[in-house]
Amino acid sequence: MRLLYVRSSVTGWDAPGDNGVVNSCFHSLPSGEDPSKLVPELKYIPRWSRRGVIRADHSEALLRAVNRERAIQSQADRDAMKLNPQDLGKITELTLEHYNRRAEDFWAGTRAHDVSQNIEALLHYIEGDPPFAILDFGCGPGRDLKVFAERGHLAIGLEGAERLAVMARAHSGCEVWQQDFLGLNLPDEHFDGVFANAALFHVPSVALPRVLLDLHASLKPRGVLFTSNPHGHNQEGWNGGRYGAYHDLDTWRGYMSAAGFVELNHYYRPSGLPREQQPWLASVWRKLAS
């Protein structure tokens, strides 16, 4: 009997790929759904970031459910292309409400995540002498903000969910700006680095060029932007009560270069696993001197 890995994490459930191995099809199940409702044989593993297993003889049922959801998703993709400003406001509101309602659980589920590889990737490419002015974009409860501050940098958090912003201030002792990604108000040419860990995928693709231009403008010339997002096949929509867009590397490169960034590095995470078990695409970018 083959075993299929199913991950229950901040980004949702994974589904099996053609070879029966689970890959990162985060969009595959409808928003907020417990997959066991679609496929009763599946065991729901509610703890975030835990790896669980399902038996291969359930995979047919799961694949059927996934394909059904994919058909719905394609329609959702087409609809997403037509989003108007009210829809974008609703997307932000519901996504932030989701995080606010689960603030404590989110913190419990993510506070021990080791993203030191990502922090190093950002700091490695910043030129000049520390301390650096760093914006932790979508800082959540402040896990990484605190690390930047402890390392002596001038770290500021930006977070839309009020409860998470309060937690981030308490945890890190840093200033945290409560702002919506879709309505940013940032100082020009202020930051040496922007750390956007697991944040930009919440931006609908119609709004992404504007957000990236805002981040670009907030960086000093030759400043560095780090991003890590769950990758996919350029689908977007609701997932677990939050809106997400899951780009592949080529598409992500297109957005970043259009905003005036040049690529410094990219890698998939967690490291040391086969690609189909690496849901995260991390990439590091430099603002071209203007």
Ligand SMILES: C[S@@+](CC[C@H](N)C(=O)[O-])C[C@H]1O[C@@H](n2cnc3c(N)ncnc32)[C@H](O)[C@@H]1O
């Ligand atoms: C997956 S969490 C990542 C948190 C943190 N960076 C980490 O690595 O643990 C995404 C964060 O983005 C925030 N967020 C999502 N959409 C937002 C929006 N439109 N404006 C501001 N913050 C937003 C959420 O509240 C949440 O804290």
